[in-house]
Each structure stands twice: as C-alpha cells, then as structure tokens.
Amino acid sequence: MPVLKIYFSRIQRMSGLSRERVLDRLPYLGLDIEGTDDESVRIEYNPNRPDFSTDYGVARALVGLVGKETGVPEYRVSAGRGRIIADRSLAKVRPYIAGVVARRIRLDDETIRQLISMQEDLHNGLGRKRRKVAIGLHDLEAVGFPVRYSAKAGDFAFAPLGSNEEMTVAEILARTETGRAYGHILAGTEAYPMLIDSTGTVLSFPPIINGQKTKVGKGTRGLFVDVTSTDQRLGDEALAIVSCALADAGATLESVTVSYARTKVVTPDLTPARMKFDLRLAGSLTGLSLSKAEASDALRKSRLDVDPRGFAVIPRYRVDILHPVDLAEEVVIGYGLDKMTPVYPPSGDAGRYDRGLASVDAMSLTMAEAGYNETMSFDLVDDATLYRNFGRSSEARLEVDNPRTAEHSLLRDSLLPSLMAVLGRNTKNEYPQRVYEVGTVFRRSGGRVVESTSLAALSAHSSSSFTEAKMHLEALVRRQLGEAAETRPAGHWAFAEGRCAEVVVKGVTIGHVGEVKPGALAAFGLGVGVCGFELGLKPRTRA
Numbered sequence: 001m002p003v004l005k006i007y008f009s010r011i012q013r014m015s016g017l018s019r020e021r022v023l024d025r026l027p028y029l030g031l032d033i034e035g036t037d038d039e040s041v042r043i044e045y046n047p048n049r050p051d052f053s054t055d056y057g058v059a060r061a062l063v064g065l066v067g068k069e070t071g072v073p074e075y076r077v078s079a080g081r082g083r084i085i086a087d088r089s090l091a092k093v094r095p096y097i098a099g100v101v102a103r104r105i106r107l108d109d110e111t112i113r114q115l116i117s118m119q120e121d122l123h124n125g126l127g128r129k130r131r132k133v134a135i136g137l138h139d140l141e142a143v144g145f146p147v148r149y150s151a152k153a154g155d156f157a158f159a160p161l162g163s164n165e166e167m168t169v170a171e172i173l174a175r176t177e178t179g180r181a182y183g184h185i186l187a188g189t190e191a192y193p194m195l196i197d198s199t200g201t202v203l204s205f206p207p208i209i210n211g212q213k214t215k216v217g218k219g220t221r222g223l224f225v226d227v228t229s230t231d232q233r234l235g236d237e238a239l240a241i242v243s244c245a246l247a248d249a250g251a252t253l254e255s256v257t258v259s260y261a262r263t264k265v266v267t268p269d270l271t272p273a274r275m276k277f278d279l280r281l282a283g284s285l286t287g288l289s290l291s292k293a294e295a296s297d298a299l300r301k302s303r304l305d306v307d308p309r310g311f312a313v314i315p316r317y318r319v320d321i322l323h324p325v326d327l328a329e330e331v332v333i334g335y336g337l338d339k340m341t342p343v344y345p346p347s348g349d350a351g352r353y354d355r356g357l358a359s360v361d362a363m364s365l366t367m368a369e370a371g372y373n374e375t376m377s378f379d380l381v382d383d384a385t386l387y388r389n390f391g392r393s394s395e396a397r398l399e400v401d402n403p404r405t406a407e408h409s410l411l412r413d414s415l416l417p418s419l420m421a422v423l424g425r426n427t428k429n430e431y432p433q434r435v436y437e438v439g440t441v442f443r444r445s446g447g448r449v450v451e452s453t454s455l456a457a458l459s460a461h462s463s464s465s466f467t468e469a470k471m472h473l474e475a476l477v478r479r480q481l482g483e484a485a486e487t488r489p490a491g492h493w494a495f496a497e498g499r500c501a502e503v504v505v506k507g508v509t510i511g512h513v514g515e516v517k518p519g520a521l522a523a524f525g526l527g528v529g530v531c532g533f534e535l536g537l538k539p540r541t542r543a
Contacts, residue, residue: 001044002121003034006055014059028337029061050241051317053121054114056248070300072315075247075270080254087150088261094193096232097149098239098267099256101140102223102246111249118245122238130182133229133238134207138214140222144198151191158202159212178209195226239268240316270316277312282328288335298334360537363455363480364438370472372436372457377418379440380408385417389523392493398442411442415456416494416534423460424524431528432461458532466499469513469531477505511535
C-alpha cells in the first residue's frame, strides 16, 4: 500500500482546518494514519485512489467532507499552442502519448517532492511499474514546440537526468539505475521511444528516464508534462490526475495537441463522467434511508454532484468509480461513517462456523505445515496466463463484459495458472519455492456459471518431480479426508505427457498431479522444474 507524507503546515493552509480536525477526519476518507510527529503525518491510501497521491488530493477531499467546499471541483484547460507529433514507428512499442502545459506555478522543495511522489505512485499503480504508463515532468522554459515522439536506435546518445555527459541508449539501459530497473519493458525492440523538441533537446526516453536539460527545480515557473502509454485510457487517466493536482497547486493549464498519422487528439480531457445514480440500490447496500436531497448532499461532500436527470457527476480524477455500488460507498463517506450506528441482525439465532470452511481451513493449514507458502490471487486473469502460456484451447473461456483491464478479463477455471504467475514473478528469489492457494474457480454448465473451491500447490526447484508432488498430495488426502489417494495415468493441459496422473478417492476423480510441461515453464520465465497438483473441494452454483 502506498504511503504519503503530509506536512501539517501545508494541509492546514490548503484546507483551513486545525491539526486536530485534520487527524480526526482523515480516517473517514478511508486513509490509515501510519504515524505522526510534530511536523507531519504519514498516511496509507488504497491504490484504487491515486488522486490521494499528493496532499493536494487529500486536501480536496477533506474540504468536501467537512462541508467547506462541496460538489465537483471546476478545472479549466485553456487552448494551448503546444503540439506533439507522434511517429507511427512506435505503434507496436509504446503508441500513445498525451501532454499538458502548466504555467505560473511556483515550486518549492515540498511541492517538487509531492509531484515526484505522485509520479512514482502513478507509475507503480496505474502504470503497472511503468509498463503501461510513464510520466515525464519538464521545465517548460527549456522546451521548444512542436515536440516529436519518435523511435531511435540503440546508438542514439543524450545526457540523461542526473548526468551532464552524453550516454547512448544502450549505455543508459546497462549503466543507470532506472535503465537496469525498467529496461526489460523494452526488451526485444530496436525502436526506442524518444521525445525530442524542435531544438533537438531530448526531453525524455520513456519509460526509462528524462533528459538532463529539462530538469525541474525550484526556479521552474512552468511545466510540460508528457504521459506515454500502451493503454490510451490509462494514460489519459494518469494525465488527468496530474493535471488536477497542478491546478490545485495554482497552475494555469493549457492543452497540448497530439498529431497521430490519421488523427489529432487534444489533451488533457478533464470533462466529468456521468453515471446513473440508483437511490434504492444505495439504500439497500448501506442501510441508510435517505431522501434524494440528502443523498445528493452526501455525494457533494464526496466532491461529486447529481444532475437534474438523476445522473451522478464524477470528477475526472476519480478513476476508481466504476459501478453504481461505488456511488453507494461515496454516499456513506459523505454522510459520515461516524454517524452510522451498528444494527443487530433480526435473527436471534447464534452463528456458527461453516463446516465446509472449517474443512478447507484444515487443508490449508496442512499445506502450510508442509512448508508451502499461501498465496491469494484474483479470480480474474488474462488470456496469456490462463490459456496461451499453457498452449491450451480457450473455447470454454468465461469472458467479463467491459473489463477494466486486459489483465482481468477472464474468470479462471483453475488455480494453477495463478500459481505459475506467482513463481514467474519471483525468479530472482532463492529456491526451493513452494506455494499453494485455496480459491474459487469457475466453469460453465448449461446456462449457468458454476463456482467451486479448489486447492492447488506447486513446488519449484531444480530437482522437483512427480514423486515429490504425489507424496505431498497423498499426505494431504490421508490426513484431511482419512482416505488413500489413488493415482492413475492421465493427461492434463498443465502437466507434461507421461508425468501426470488423475487423483481418485473412493472411485471419484477429484484432481490431477504431475510435472508442469516445459512449454509452460518457458512461457512464465522459469528456469527450474515445477511439480504440483490441484484438487476440487466444494462446489457452489449460481444462476
């Protein structure tokens, strides 16, 4: 979870609230207070609220919550003359770019720190560690428009940020800290993205590093911000969050026109979004019996609005509001969590622990005692993880309508791909690595989607084998089910031919055990063998 340091002197000046009032209200915005000292407070915020990545965003929400400034903040973007020319040579590398000009901004040390902190938090969150989105901040006075976004070869040289000596692209990737950290994003390409202005000054080598000549400092009075991305929507969202923060910092915003081969786009677009507000749904989810006027007032305290047609008006920086359920949450926040009182359920019966869950927990404990580390992954995965990396057919795939990202577009029908993804992200850690997960999987049955609980486990190291996986499997079944597990030769899409068996208990097949096929090992970037198993546990059905 990202942590933001806020100085009391700044947040009090921005919000007009006392230190005590600030500390009292922060938790009711969903912010956890990590600690305080005489001058500052450290808060932890949920990554789904990237607008909280600066003290400007926190102050914006605070003044709404206490009723000082309510409704959607107004942000103006004047028509600017800045222009970016995007070359089609980057269409398959990093195709999208957007920008904004911020004039008449005064940067002190803390404002610069806040902006850089926001930049890195957006890189790690929305940007998926710069793979999807990368942001560049530049001293406007050092930039000559138009700016060209084009591809350069590995021998192209410029002075990167932090150095006055020119280095080639290849040297930057090999020798600089950011080059070594993020160079893998551009692996396999010979077309390196470069942002160069009309005077030949290199502004940025995204997503790796900025140029030294446009470095931002205390003397900077204007900014040019560029956002490059592989996902245009995510890039636009990141730019909107940055633009709103700059406007709150006192800057005047000007648009930048991006010229692609066949189209032109004016950025940023700070037009609020609209979503139908369902008062009845909000009431059923929250337990609050509010009139339309009361609910609208609560939304305004969350810095939203409701238009005459009954649509919620959502500021551009609130990229986390995706569903009417999210609006119900905003009603609760605006109404005041501290005003809500607990209500006991109508039943007088005492609760008890679900027997099925008790059994599942016992199996999970057995795996932990065997030296496996528990993981918890999303029910939604991507096509590569679930199908392509295993070379399996995707005919029975369960797709999600209007997925937020391609990485979360399919309901999984097995836990094994999620575990392989975990191992693939930990190739630099020591072996052996043993992981397991108890989670939900899905399959189609007629016109219904059937949910069930599975337990899967994988062991990765140089001498992993079918025998090892079978040993742990048999111990688990014997201890938790009180039965012997029989293994019969069988095929399975995740396991190597001839190194796989189905698991049978009392005549019923409950899963498979084996060694992961070599092609899947390579697809997930694993250089050691992996063995494991997956067992079906408790089925559930939904219409």
